[in-house]
Amino acid sequence: xxxxxxxxxxxxxxxxxxxxxxxxxxxxxxxxxxxxxxxxxxxxxxxxxxxxxxxxxxxxxxxxxxxxxxxxxxxxxxxxxxxxxxxxxxxxxxxxxxxxxxxxxxxxxxxxxxxxxxxxxxxxxxxxxxxxxxxxxxxxxxxxxxxxxxxxxxxxxxxxxxxxxxxxxxxxxxxxxxxxxxxxxxxxxxxxxxxxxxxxxxxxxxxxxxxxxxxxxxxxxxxxxxxxxxxxxxxxxxxxxxxxxxxxxxxxxxxxxxxxxxxxxxxxxxxxxxxxxxxxxxxxxxxxxxxxxxxxxxxxxxxxxxxxxxxxxxxxxxxxxxxxxxxxxxxxxxxxxxxxxxxxxxxxxxxxxxxxxxxxxxxxxxxxxxxxxxxxxxxxxxxxxxxxxxxxxxxxxxxxxxxxxxxxxxxxxxxxxxxxxxxxxxxxxxxxxxxxxxxxxxxxxxxxxxxxxxxxxxxxxxxxxxxxxxxxxxxxxxxxxxxxxxxxxxxxxxxxxxxxxxxxxxx
Amino acid sequence: xxxxxxxxxxxxxxxxxxxxxxxxxxxxxxxxxxxxxxxxxxxxxxxxxxxxxxxxxxxxxxxxxxxxxxxxxxxxxxxxxxxxxxxxxxxxxxxxxxxxxxxxxxxxxxxxxxxxxxxxxxxxxxxxxxxxxxxxxxxxxxxxxxxxxxxxxxxxxxx
Numbered sequence: 001x002x003x004x005x006x007x008x009x010x011x012x013x014x015x016x017x018x019x020x021x022x023x024x025x026x027x028x029x030x031x032x033x034x035x036x037x038x039x040x041x042x043x044x045x046x047x048x049x050x051x052x053x054x055x056x057x058x059x060x061x062x063x064x065x066x067x068x069x070x071x072x073x074x075x076x077x078x079x080x081x082x083x084x085x086x087x088x089x090x091x092x093x094x095x096x097x098x099x100x101x102x103x104x105x106x107x108x109x110x111x112x113x114x115x116x117x118x119x120x121x122x123x124x125x126x127x128x129x130x131x132x133x134x135x136x137x138x139x140x141x142x143x144x145x146x147x148x149x150x151x152x153x154x155x156x157x158x159x160x161x162x163x164x165x166x167x168x169x170x171x172x173x174x175x176x177x178x179x180x181x182x183x184x185x186x187x188x189x190x191x192x193x194x195x196x197x198x199x200x201x202x203x204x205x206x207x208x209x210x211x212x213x214x215x216x217x218x219x220x221x222x223x224x225x226x227x228x229x230x231x232x233x234x235x236x237x238x239x240x241x242x243x244x245x246x247x248x249x250x251x252x253x254x255x256x257x258x259x260x261x262x263x264x265x266x267x268x269x270x271x272x273x274x275x276x277x278x279x280x281x282x283x284x285x286x287x288x289x290x291x292x293x294x295x296x297x298x299x300x301x302x303x304x305x306x307x308x309x310x311x312x313x314x315x316x317x318x319x320x321x322x323x324x325x326x327x328x329x330x331x332x333x334x335x336x337x338x339x340x341x342x343x344x345x346x347x348x349x350x351x352x353x354x355x356x357x358x359x360x361x362x363x364x365x366x367x368x369x370x371x372x373x374x375x376x377x378x379x380x381x382x383x384x385x386x387x388x389x390x391x392x393x394x395x396x397x398x399x400x401x402x403x404x405x406x407x408x409x410x411x412x413x414x415x416x417x418x419x420x421x422x423x424x425x426x427x428x429x430x431x432x433x434x435x436x437x438x439x440x441x442x443x444x445x446x447x448x449x450x451x452x453x454x455x456x457x458x459x460x461x462x463x464x465x466x467x468x469x470x471x472x473x474x475x476x477x478x479x480x481x482x483x484x485x486x487x488x489x490x491x492x493x494x495x496x497x498x499x500x501x502x503x504x505x506x507x
Numbered sequence: 508x509x510x511x512x513x514x515x516x517x518x519x520x521x522x523x524x525x526x527x528x529x530x531x532x533x534x535x536x537x538x539x540x541x542x543x544x545x546x547x548x549x550x551x552x553x554x555x556x557x558x559x560x561x562x563x564x565x566x567x568x569x570x571x572x573x574x575x576x577x578x579x580x581x582x583x584x585x586x587x588x589x590x591x592x593x594x595x596x597x598x599x600x601x602x603x604x605x606x607x608x609x610x611x612x613x614x615x616x617x618x619x620x621x622x623x624x625x626x627x628x629x630x631x632x633x634x635x636x637x638x639x640x641x642x643x644x645x646x647x648x649x650x651x652x653x654x655x656x657x658x659x660x661x662x663x664x665x666x
Binding site: 165174178187226392394397404429443 | 544554558564618627648656
């Protein structure tokens with residue numbers, strides 16, 4: 001209890017509160033503009049948080065992403081262009097509602113369910129994280145090795161429809177993590193004799209390149225860089241009849257919040273996937289599935305709750321084990337490490353008041369969503385007509401200065417450019433980018449815990465299964481690999497005979 | 508055959524092979540079975556396997572139908588902005604080379620102005636906005652965050 005009071009004191013610091021408000025406004029804007037994602041918002045924010053105290057830094061990321069993911073619903077609803085990938089699942093539905101004159105209802109429903117989903121996710125975080133941390137205190141390098149492996153495997157299998165592509169992205173991330181002096185022996189690896197690479201590839205410039213520069217490149221090549229969005233009408237009456245709607249669909253709100261949070265807790269799966277799954281579940285369990293797709297609020301409410309729940313849920317493994325649940329928490333974990341606040345169970349003992357303060361920030365950010373989200377919807381027509389070339393120039397400026405500012409070296413600007421081009425080419429060829437960032441963050445964790453475990457076990461692989469929790473985690477990790485591989489093998493055997501014929505005809 | 512997949516897959520496999528070869532030359536830790544070269548060689552091996560799978564799948568896949576997919580209505584103008592693209596990349600290389608001597612404000616101001624100009628912003632607006640933004644960010648980072656952005660040519664003014 002004492003730490004809770006201390007935590008309130010920490011949060012009431014004007015610097016923290018101001019940061020939350022500013023980061024919220026920034027997140028709302030970035031989320032509402034199509035093409036700018038919540039991850040990009042975080043990537044651009046990080047160089048500035050680098051110069052803040054740990055609490056405002058984390059607060060900024062939490063507030064910014066919660067706002068961005070909700071504001072992403074706005075252009076989806078009004079223009080059929082999702083503002084962030086997390087809104088893509090129900091963009092068609094909300095747009096159909098707008099065409100039927102129910103735009104205000106769609107936005108109001110997704111906003112209110114977002115707030116509820118976010119709060120449920122936060123409550124789960126508050127209850128589950130400390131309990132898990134107590135268990136995690138017993139963990140040794142064996143358990144951490146398996147946890148990191150599970151996190152990486154989920155990242156590869158869940159983040160794209162094609163696990164092989166996800167796996168390649170992941171391996172690229174792991175390779176990037178291995179550049180520089182190895183953490184155990186200090187041997188330089190893959191540095192090509194470049195001194196700047198001895199300390200490894202800087203995380204922030206790489207991330208800015210992958211999530212911001214690549215988006216600019218993308219809009220230039222696709223020719224959307226000057227595109228102006230159609231002016232939209234002003235949306236009024238956002239909260240009219242909303243309580244009745246939420247009460248009517250309370251099952252969807254509850255189910256969306258809970259499944260979203262649970263999906264978020266899984267390493268590698270975040271709000272985007274939570275929204276897709278929840279929309280599908282809503283349709284499946286609906287009494288009127290035929291109404292889906294024609295402007296029906298049921299799925300919007302469930303998925304809207306789910307993506308915000310997923311956002312909070314993703315912080316559970318991030319804070320307890322240092323294993324991020326999605327790209328945003330991967331960045332946040334990177335920031336925490338740079339701040340010397342190594343995420344993990346010890347954090348819950350040594351810095352309990354810090355953690356409670358973070359939890360309070362989660363609640364504040366989700367409650368702030370109501371007034372801020374309302375204002376953003378009212379101002380939507382203004383935000384959507386922001387001229388794109390000027391906007392991209394500003395982003396470019398912050399990319400350059402942000403990449404430079406971390407280590408004060410122009411080498412990092414080059415890294416940013418290189419990673420921007422790499423991520424752009426990868427996404428052109430259909431490879432997901434998020435597993436790369438998870439690979440970069442989890443790579444060292446995986447390798448160091450493996451090597452340490454090997455030393456402890458004296459080179460004996462069975463050591464990885466000797467402790468009960470480690471054994472359970474190990475079996476889980478193996479199953480994650482065995483099941484999809486087995487299914488793919490079966491499909492290959494069955495499909496091989498059929499696929500062979502048309503191939504012969506073609507040649 | 509999907510050419511992109513074949514090319515990408517082969518590229519990744521070749522890269523993986525390079526990683527394995529490089530990893531083999533990393534000296535092992537004395538007295539340990541698994542040294543600093545072990546993980547990179549696993550990563551490289553994984554890239555070889557996954558790259559080959561993607562290349563093979565792409566080789567046997569049916570060619571992609573053109574104009575497939577029922578996404579949102581295609582925007583009217585979809586011509587790539589090659590000029591702005593070249594400017595973006597080449598400009599960054601110049602910025603990296605001349606960061607110290609020329610300085611942050613002259614370089615980035617010109618860079619942003621040119622970028623906006625190539626995207627159809629009017630000359631006066633592009634130049635004014637480019638330099639105002641750059642100046643604002645310069646003072647924010649130098650004064651508030653204490654990042655040593657080089658003044659360069661403008662040293663006499665800012666000194």
